[in-house]
Amino acid sequence: MTGTAADEPLYGNLFDGQTARCHPVEVNWGAEGLSLAGEEIAELVAWEAVTWLDSLPEVLLLGRADRPGWRLQLGHDAPLELIARLPRRPRFGRWIDQFGFAKSLACFAAISGLVGYGAVNAPTWLGRKLPVSWETGMSDDGVEDLSASTCHTPGSDAALAQLVAKLDHEKDNSDRLPVRVELIKLDYINAVALPGGRVLVFDGLLKQVGSADALAGVIGHEIGHVRERHVMQAMLREFGISMILSGFRSGMTNTLGRMTALRYSREAETEADNWARARLGEAGISPVPIANFFVNSAAEQDPGAQLAMAGYLNSHPDPASRADAFRAAWRSDVHYRPALGSADFNAIRYACEDDTRAQTWRPSVR
């Protein structure tokens, strides 16, 4: 059947892709394709070769897949039977046109959501999987030297080793990071876990903590961060992919200040608390003093100390609920013993005053 048999003949403009000249043609169509006839022009275009490029204000624009630049313009009055024979006009892109806009959009959104979820959770997942040895390499390499600000006395070293041994049984296991707890001369009420199993306890906190049991709670919490690989997770979150690319080593200079400011997720803080609670229980150390430390110590102090304490509390989640969780771990059938004798505790507590060599640390980036 020819489409123009009954109606007016259909005319169009042909640009052959060879020159810019316009060829008026009469257009007919049948089962084989479009046939064009005009002055100097007589061609048959198979349906497979016809592409519908665009719908312009005045005309429909057709092309030929096998002839770049070949353009046929048909008026918008082209019969519907002809338009029905044309391939679909591209709109959003091949896939979206095939599946439909709404379906594609939903599909893309779902995939993007998954990707986003993966990206958010990758640090947590990856932080646990990365070999411990990678983290060990980071502990000293390229990080500023703290030895001048580390407080040592024979008494405090021994007492600290004793306390850490009570809390961290796994330190002899070679698969795990060796934990190194250091006392740092800085008037800052906090303790931090660094890459490579380093834990820094600042002098300001030693002055504030009040008892060996509470100190055991603080150190236990930080070792918990180390053991649960939170340090690596937070580093991955903070420094991202650039850290992996740089082999964990270069470009990390002077970032100790930033590392001490690493933030852990709420879940990580809870995990570290759980870890500390379990170890306190195993070691027979009462969980009550650390609970009191969270909620009470600020109230008893002068406003300046309260402000400083707020810094510690701000970097950790809700102190009241943390304290409640520790209090709930207290059991009446357990005979709790002090974590350290008072002489040992005082050796740690005053280590930074007794060690005259230690200088106050000035973090280079805070």
Add this chain to the structure above:
Amino acid sequence: MQEVEGEYVSDFEFDGNWREFAAIALPNLILTIATLGIYRFWATTRVRRYLWSRTTFMGDRLEWAGTGREMFRSGVAAVLVVLVPLAIANLLIRYLIVHKHTVAGQALSLVVLALFYMLVGLAVFRGLRYRLSRTHWRGIRGGSHDPGLRYGLAHAWKKAVGLLPLGALMPWAMASLWNQRWNAMSFGPWTFSARGRVGRLWLPYLWCYVAPAVVIGAIVLLSRMNVTLTWFGIEPRTPLEWILIRLPAALGLSFVFAMITLGFYASFFRQMVRSTSLGEMNFSFNAGAVEWMELYLVDMLLIVSTLGMGWIFVSYRHWAFYVRNLQTDGRIAVDAMTQSATPLPRQGEGLLDAFNMEAL
């Protein structure tokens, strides 16, 4: 040889409207967000298809014949071939410097910088070549025989020469690169001819020099006089407050500087377009400094007042601006206008996109 009488050309006309454009740009935005940016290659294609098709030259519409797929491929290739090695080189430099191999690190960073400038030049060249090769008018397209490697080299050294004497030779570098770029391009059977000269550009460029010198002088003078800047009489106490007090002045100055630079660019663009021709057809560009400033100011207002949504109309506004200000005169022999013999480049603007250089 047959002598072909040409027709006198008329100007380009643009008959798009923003409602039609919004019907394209909004779904584009939604799809681009939903695909985390990957759809932007197809989005650009759709935008261009519309803008080109609403641009008429001598009664016939332009046509954009590029595809999203080829742009996407080109973008992926550029990231793999260019950005990844550049990132690795950067890490290597950092590694060298951290481990005290300072000289080696600096040498490598110089090499990388030179390479970067070359690649930017290559990106600009290939972007232009790609756009011409996908622009059809009456079925005829443009292109270039030149792969652009020499232009990349020229871009690196000319920009270096332009920048080294405190930027004094930048107009020369820009004009020279414009000529080199356009002289390598063609449309149909005709090669573009660009003979832009720097002569009359020095005066507008001088302003770009005088303005910052005046500002720096004023700052030096103020700091000498020991004036303490206050905010309604409140003295800054923290570094943040110190910066905040200076922020309005700094923003104002950079705005003024941007406008002065734009003034220079307006003269530059006008002069370059006027010196460029195709066959027997000459071009000129109407917009002066005021019109360019208006264009960018309205862009800014549009974006700010719509909380960023207006950004999707920027390409529309800019295209309309270019088309409405572009004038042509001379003649064109349509019958003698044969198809371009240039190779059809397979790369799109991936490199340009990778360097994040917005080109419509």
